[in-house]
Amino acid sequence: MNPRDRRAARHQPGAAEAAPRRRALPITVEQVVDTALDLVAAEGYEALTMRRVATALDTGPASLYAHVVNKADLDELLIGRLCGEIALPEPDPDVWRDQLHHVCAQLRDQYLKYPGISRAALAAAPTDRQVARIGEGLLAIALAGGAAPGDAAWAVDALVLHVASYCLELAIARRKAAHEDAAWVLDREELRRRLTALPAAEFPHTTRHAAELTAGTGHERFDFAVRLLIDGLARR
Incomplete structure (x- = not known):
C-alpha cells in the first residue's frame, strides 16, 4: 500500500480494525513517529523536518516517503498518537x-x-x-x-x-x-x-x-x- 492509500485508509470505516500489513523496508511508520516525537521533545516542533527525521533514522528522506506522504501527513500521525493516549470517560450528566x-x-x-x-x-x-x-x-x-x-x-x-x-x-x-x-x-x-x-x-x-x-x-x-x-x- 503506498503512502497516499495508507493515509486515505485511516479515514475509512473499519480502518482501525484492519490488520497492519508487513512492510519490506526495515523502517516502519511507528518508528518514524517515535523518532519525530523524540526530536520535538528534545528540540521543539520548529526543528522537525523530514530530513531531520531521516537523519535520525540513518536513512535518506526518500525512504520516509515510502511510509509518510509528506510533512502534513507526519503532523497528522503525531497528533493522532498523542490523542490516542487520552482516556475518555463515559459521559455522566452529573459531572x-x-x-x-x-x-x-x-x-x-x-x-x-x-x-x-x-x-x-x-x-x-x-x-x-x-x-x-x-x-x-x-x-x-x-x-x-x-x-x-x-x-x-x-x-x-x-x-x-x-x-x-x-x-x-x-x-x-x-x-x-x-x-x-x-x-x-x-x-x-x-x-x-x-x-x-x-x-x-x-x-x-x-x-x-x-x-x-x-x-x-x-x-x-x-x-x-x-x-x-x-x-x-x-x-x-
Missing part, C-alpha cells in the same frame, strides 16, 4: 463539566511534553481517527450535560482551540525566555514592573491592575479559561 475539563487537561499535558507540537494540531483537519475520537468524546459529554447540538459542537471546537493555543503560547514564551535578553517574558515581577511603569494617564487600568494582569501560577489561567467556556455553555 459533565469536570469531565470536559479533565479531557482538556489531558490533551494539554500531552502537547506540553512536545514543545510547539500543538501548532500541528491547529493546522490539522480533525479527520484522523484518534483525533476524531477525542472530538466525539467531548461532544458526547457536552450533549450529556444538556447542551444543544449546535452549542455543543462550537463549544468543543473552542475548547480544543484554547488547549492548542495555550500550549503553543507557552512553548513560544519558554523558547524566548531561553535567550538572556528576553528572559523577562517568564519573569512575573519584571513584567509587572514594566506594566506599572507605563504612563498612568494613558493606561490607567493597566497600571492599577498590573498585579491581576500578571497573576496566576501553574495552569491556573488555563483552568480559568476552560471553566469559563464550560460555564458559558452550561448557561446557554
Whole structure:
C-alpha cells in the first residue's frame, strides 16, 4: 500500500480494525513517529523536518516517503498518537463539566511534553481517527450535560482551540525566555514592573491592575479559561 492509500485508509470505516500489513523496508511508520516525537521533545516542533527525521533514522528522506506522504501527513500521525493516549470517560450528566475539563487537561499535558507540537494540531483537519475520537468524546459529554447540538459542537471546537493555543503560547514564551535578553517574558515581577511603569494617564487600568494582569501560577489561567467556556455553555 503506498503512502497516499495508507493515509486515505485511516479515514475509512473499519480502518482501525484492519490488520497492519508487513512492510519490506526495515523502517516502519511507528518508528518514524517515535523518532519525530523524540526530536520535538528534545528540540521543539520548529526543528522537525523530514530530513531531520531521516537523519535520525540513518536513512535518506526518500525512504520516509515510502511510509509518510509528506510533512502534513507526519503532523497528522503525531497528533493522532498523542490523542490516542487520552482516556475518555463515559459521559455522566452529573459531572459533565469536570469531565470536559479533565479531557482538556489531558490533551494539554500531552502537547506540553512536545514543545510547539500543538501548532500541528491547529493546522490539522480533525479527520484522523484518534483525533476524531477525542472530538466525539467531548461532544458526547457536552450533549450529556444538556447542551444543544449546535452549542455543543462550537463549544468543543473552542475548547480544543484554547488547549492548542495555550500550549503553543507557552512553548513560544519558554523558547524566548531561553535567550538572556528576553528572559523577562517568564519573569512575573519584571513584567509587572514594566506594566506599572507605563504612563498612568494613558493606561490607567493597566497600571492599577498590573498585579491581576500578571497573576496566576501553574495552569491556573488555563483552568480559568476552560471553566469559563464550560460555564458559558452550561448557561446557554
